[in-house]
Amino acid sequence: MxxxxxxxxxxxxxxxxxxxxxxxxxxxxxxxxxxxxxxxxxxxxxxxxxxxxxxxxxxxxxxxxxKGDFGFKEANLFEHSGPMPYRGDIVAELVRTKTIKMLEPGLFIFREPFSSLMRFLDWSFVTRIAKRFEGLGEEQYPAVIHAETLNKTNHFTSFPEHIHFLTHLREDLDVIEAFSQSVREAGGWKAETPLPLDVHMPKPRFTMNPSTCYHCYEGLQDETLEGDGIAVTAIAKCHRFEGKNHIDFGRLLDFSMREIIFVGKPDYVKENRLRSIEYLKELAAEWELDSVIELANDPFFTNDFQVKASFQRQQEMKYELRLTIPYLDKSIACSSVNFHSTTFGNAFNIKIGKRSAVTGCVGFGIERWAFAFLAQFGLDEALWPKAFREQYREWQEKGL
The missing domain is CATH 3.30.70 (Alpha-Beta Plaits)
Structure with a gap:
C-alpha cells in the first residue's frame, strides 16, 4: 500500500x-x-x-x-543570457528519436548524434582549455579504484551514499559451483537469487571510481615535484549511486568526467584555477549558452555538513558553471572549478620542495554538457549558435 x-x-x-x-x-x-x-x-x-x-x-x-548559524556565502562570477531557441522536453525527444536508450533512470545508451556531440565537447575542452596550460600531461585511468585510496580522500565519510562497491565470488570451488548451480536451477539470474555477501563474497578491495582526479593523486603518492607544479588532464568513467535522484535531469549512474588537475605550489594552483574560470567564461559566451558561474559546495552526507559546506563557500573553494534547462526552468552544474588546499597533498604525501603540495581541478561532465546544450538548442543544427555549429562541422570534416 x-x-x-x-x-x-x-x-x-x-x-x-x-x-x-x-x-x-x-x-x-x-x-x-x-x-x-x-x-x-x-x-x-x-x-x-x-x-x-x-x-x-x-x-x-x-x-x-x-545545525549552527554558519551562513552561506553567495557569489556569482559570471552570467550570460543565451537565446535558448528550443524549449521542448529534450529527454523525451531524444528517447522518441532513439538517439538515447534509457536502460533505467540514470543509465543510458547514447547513439548518434548525441555520441558525436559528446566526443566534440571533450575534444573542445582539451584543445580550447586544457592545452592552454604549459607542460600539460595526459593520463588514462582505470574505471575502478582502491578502497584504500577512497579512504585517504575521506570519501567514505563525506559521500558514503554514492559508493559502488566491487567484489567477486570467493576463490573457493564449492562456492563457485554452488552459485552457478543455483542460477541454473532458477532458470537464470534473478533478483531474488540468494547471494549472502558474508559467505560467498570477500570484503571489497575496490569500488567503481567516483571521481577522475583521485587516480592522479594516487599516482603521485610519496613523490616530490619539481618547479612550480604540474598540470594533468584525463577523462574517466565515473560512477555514483544517487538513489531516486537518478530520475532528475542529468543525474547519471555512470558518466564521463574530463578533468584538468593542478598539483604544486599554492600560487601555481590558484593562478591556474583562475585562468580556468576565464576560459570557461569565454567558451560559454562564444557558444551563446544561458549560463552562470556561481559559488558552490559539495553535497556532504555527514553530520557536520554545515561546517564543511560553509567552509568551502567562505574560502571560495568551489565554483560551478551551471547551464539552464529551459523546459524545466532550472539549471544544472556541468563544470566545477575546485581548490583543495593541502588536503590531498597531505593524504598522499605529495611534496613540492619540502612542503605538502596544493591541488585543484576543473571538471567537465560530458553527458551533462551535451544534455544541457541540446536542452537549449535542440537537435536541429540550424538552431545551434553559429560559432558552435562551424566548429562542430570543422571537427567532423577533419575526422577528429
Missing part, C-alpha cells in the same frame, strides 16, 4: 531545501517519490517501517542541515 508522509520545513532555511530533498532519497529504499510543496516535503512510499519512521529520519536530516 502506498502512503504519504508530510514533514514541515519551517525549521530549515529555504536555501537548504534542495539539499534536503536530495538526501531524503536515502532515508528508505521503499520511497517512490519526493516533492517540495507549500513549505513541506512530501514523501510517497511503501515502506514497512511506516510513515512515522520515515518522518523521524527526515527530521534527523533537517537537524543536520539546520
Amino acid at each position: 502506498t502512503n504519504e508522509c508530510v514533514i514541515s520545513l519551517q525549521r530549515l532555511d529555504p536555501s537548504q531545501h534542495g539539499q534536503l530533498k536530495y538526501a531524503a532519497a536515502f532515508v528508505d529504499e521503499h520511497i517512490e517519490d519526493i516533492r517540495l510543496e507549500d513549505g513541506a516535503i512530501r514523501i510517497t512510499h511503501r515502506s514497512p517501517a511506516g510513515s512515522e519512521r520515515i518522518a523521524d529520519r527526515v527530521e534527523r536530516l533537517i537537524d543536520r542541515f539546520s
